[in-house]
Amino acid sequence: MYERYIRYNEITFAMYCMTSIDRAISRGRREKDRRAQAEISLENLGDLDNALGRDRGGKEVELPEAIFDVDGLKIPIVNPDLAKALRSMPPQKRNILLLAYIIGDNDAELGSALHISKSAAQRRRIAALKRIQRLMGVAE
Secondary structure (H helix, E strand, O other): OHHHHHHHHHHHHHHHHHHHHHHHHHHHHHHHHHHHHHOOOHHHHOOHHHHHOEOOOOOEOOOOOEEEEEOOEEEEEOOHHHHHHHHOOOHHHHHHHHHHHHHOOOHHHHHHHHOOOHHHHHHHHHHHHHHHHHHHOOOO
16 A cells, blocks of 8 residues: 555656646747747848948948947948947947847857846847837838
8 A cells, every 4th residue: 555655656746747847848938939029130120231241242342331349349330320320329239239130149148248147138139129120210
């Protein structure tokens, strides 16, 4: 009788663990889907190759309209509208956009570079992207 009780507890605990893991996976997927819906593609801002000063073949086409310094890294921007919008942004928001979309850092790398948490980097990146869209007159 005691062995059956022990076995019942083992099975119950195993089922509890599996259910908890399944629920955690479901929560993670829902959170990922929610974040994906909140993300706004940089493609909505216009031609990124043109903004970076490259033609489709990757060749330089014109001199940069502005050069932004992000922690010693010089980032040239050729598109005058994008440069104007970036100049009008606070440095903190501008830097997070340049690192995220021009350099290609993910949220963890952004957080590390700016000495903030990954979630703070994500919130700031999304807010900065919405702000630059407003400045450039791009519909959300």
